[in-house]
Each structure stands twice: as C-alpha cells, then as structure tokens.
Amino acid sequence: MPASDTAQLLTSETALNPLDASRTALATSLMRALHSRHDPAPLLDDDWGDRLVPETFRAAVLAQALRANAAYADVIIRTRYAEDALQAAVARGAVQYVVVGAGFDSFAYRRPAWAADLAIYEIDHPATQAMKRQRLAACGADVSASVEFIAADLSAETLGSALARSSFQPGRLTFFSWLGVSMYLAREANLSALEAMASCAPAGSELVFNYVDQAALAPGAQVGEAFSKLKTAVSSAGEAFLSGFDPAMVGEQLEAAGLELLEDLDGEQAVARYDPSGANGLRSAAAAHIVHARVASLTAPRMPY
Numbered sequence: 001m002p003a004s005d006t007a008q009l010l011t012s013e014t015a016l017n018p019l020d021a022s023r024t025a026l027a028t029s030l031m032r033a034l035h036s037r038h039d040p041a042p043l044l045d046d047d048w049g050d051r052l053v054p055e056t057f058r059a060a061v062l063a064q065a066l067r068a069n070a071a072y073a074d075v076i077i078r079t080r081y082a083e084d085a086l087q088a089a090v091a092r093g094a095v096q097y098v099v100v101g102a103g104f105d106s107f108a109y110r111r112p113a114w115a116a117d118l119a120i121y122e123i124d125h126p127a128t129q130a131m132k133r134q135r136l137a138a139c140g141a142d143v144s145a146s147v148e149f150i151a152a153d154l155s156a157e158t159l160g161s162a163l164a165r166s167s168f169q170p171g172r173l174t175f176f177s178w179l180g181v182s183m184y185l186a187r188e189a190n191l192s193a194l195e196a197m198a199s200c201a202p203a204g205s206e207l208v209f210n211y212v213d214q215a216a217l218a219p220g221a222q223v224g225e226a227f228s229k230l231k232t233a234v235s236s237a238g239e240a241f242l243s244g245f246d247p248a249m250v251g252e253q254l255e256a257a258g259l260e261l262l263e264d265l266d267g268e269q270a271v272a273r274y275d276p277s278g279a280n281g282l283r284s285a286a287a288a289h290i291v292h293a294r295v296a297s298l299t300a301p302r303m304p305y
C-alpha cells in the first residue's frame with residue numbers, strides 16, 4: 001500500500017464503516033474483553049478487546065447477549081488454548097507467529113515477555129484489517145515494531161502468496177493460529193490453507209485451529225437451539241458457516257496436507273480442561289472442535305509456495 005494511502009487509512013476516523021469489517025470478529029473481540037473484565041476466573045487478560053472495537057458497534061451490542069452467545073465459551077477457550085500452545089512452541093524455538101484471519105486479536109499488543117522476539121504477521125480480509133489499523137491508530141498504539149499486516153482475501157488468494165508479500169521467512173520455525181475462520185471458508189479454501197501452512201514453514205512448525213463438526217452443518221441436523229441461533233446470527237451478519245470437518249477424518253486430511261495431528265478436543269473436553277470447576281460457567285456450543293497440529297517431516301519434496 002502506498003504511504004499516502006496508509007496515512008489516510010490510519011488518520012481518517014470516518015473513512016471506514018464498522019459494518020464493512022467482519023462483525024463476527026468485532027463480536028469475538030468484545031467477548032474476550034467481557035470475559036477478561038467480568039468472569040470470576042479469567043483465562044485471558046485482554047484489555048484491548050473492547051478498545052479495538054468502534055464505539056458505534058460497542059454501543060449496539062449488549063454484554064448480556066454476548067455472554068449468552070453459543071460461541072462465547074469456544075471463543076475464550078480457543079484463544080487461551082492457542083496462546084498456551086504458542087508459548088510452548090516458542091520455548092521449543094518458534095520465532096515467527098502468523099495469525100491467519102486475525103480479526104481484532106490483540107496478542108501482538110499485549111505481548112508477554114516470552115514473546116518479545118517473535119516476528120508476528122497478521123493476515124486478514126482487507127476491510128477488517130483496515131478497521132483494526134484505524135482503531136489501533138485511534139488508541140495511540142505504535143504498532144510498527146509489533147506486527148506486520150498482510151491484507152488478503154483468502155477465498156481469492158492463497159495463504160502462501162499472501163505470506164510471500166511480506167518479510168515472512170519460510171525456513172524459520174513458525175507457529176500459525178487460525179481461529180474462527182475455517183467455518184467461513186469453503187472446503188477447498190480450507191484444505192489449501194492447511195497445505196500452504198505445511199509447505200511454507202519447516203517441519204516442527206505448529207498450527208492451532210478450530211472447526212465446526214460438519215455433521216452440524218448438514219441440512220436438518222439436530223443441533224440444539226443455541227447452535228441453530230448461532231448459525232442464523234452469523235448468516236444474517238453476512239458471514240454464513242460454509243464448511244466444517246469430520247472429526248473422524250480430520251487426522252487423515254491433515255496428514256494429506258503435510259501435517260500431523262497432535263490433539264483434537266471437542267467443546268466439552270476443552271471446557272473440562274479450561275474451566276474444570278465451572279467457575280466461569282463456560283458451556284461449549286455443540287459441534288465445536290479445537291486442533292493442535294505440527295508440520296510433518298518431509299517424506300517427499302513439497303511444492304514451493
């Protein structure tokens with residue numbers, strides 16, 4: 001982006017309409033803030049979660065509705081799960097962190113000491129990323145040293161080609177997070193993103209992503225009221241659930257992409273791990289899964305990305 005466009009983006013308060021940005025990303029950011037500030041035993045300390053969201057959107061969303069949303073528990077837990085896995089990966093030598101479909105994720109701006117030397121790349125749809133950058137500027141955040149932004153529509157461009165437009169180094173041990181995105185992309189785009197992650201980072205690099213059990217997306221599936229409401233709500237926000245994975249097949253699909261499945265937790269298992277006493281009252285939506293995977297050692301030459 002030319003410097004003049006960047007300056008305009010960062011200084012113009014009125015140029016961007018919050019409705020152009022991903023509304024699910026705005027909502028999940030507010031959920032993290034609400035949890036951090038109000039749940040009794042927070043799993044996150046995300047004081048950026050509400051500041052990154054424009055006032056007009058904040059005013060339109062009731063805290064009660066966010067807390068009752070079927071996705072609430074999964075949003076909180078997936079962020080904590082990914083950051084726990086990231087910390088362990090950094091201890092094993094990961095030096096790059098790629099946040100795919102970053103939305104208003106604030107890890108780069110509340111960077112803990114263990115992540116001080118991590119090169120962080122945020123990839124997102126141009127409209128959502130532009131809104132986030134405008135909000136960061138409005139909050140007075142100097143992000144130039146924290147993160148490199150890569151605007152990309154992953155339904156039209158591969159992840160590998162997006163990364164190739166940045167300073168990302170394919171030879172360095174990398175951690176990818178891909179949270180709350182796979183359900184909004186078609187199956188082919190998801191498989192291509194997995195292949196890209198496996199082919200543009202060395203063996204031992206890692207990925208955390210979440211998915212919806214595809215059985216819950218089948219026409220007429222018996223999924224319960226909370227999940228049905230969630231499906232309707234995201235669809236009316238213009239971000240319909242497009243595809244899921246079959247938990248029985250996800251290991252094979254990862255393997256075909258060049259990844260090794262380390263763990264696949266369903267929503268109940270995730271809540272049992274992260275809210276074992278029920279202190280936060282977290283209840284997972286039916287059909288939620290979170291996966292931890294690793295780039296497998298090469299058995300055959302991979303395509304360059």
Ligand SMILES: C[S@@+](CC[C@H](N)C(=O)[O-])C[C@H]1O[C@@H](n2cnc3c(N)ncnc32)[C@H](O)[C@@H]1O
Binds near residue numbers: 105
């Ligand atoms: C539910 S939000 C999740 C945001 C963030 N990862 C989180 O956990 O809060 C979905 C994100 O996926 C991004 N996304 C959806 N479709 C996309 C596409 N075709 N290309 C790039 N990003 C996309 C949206 O812009 C949005 O930021």
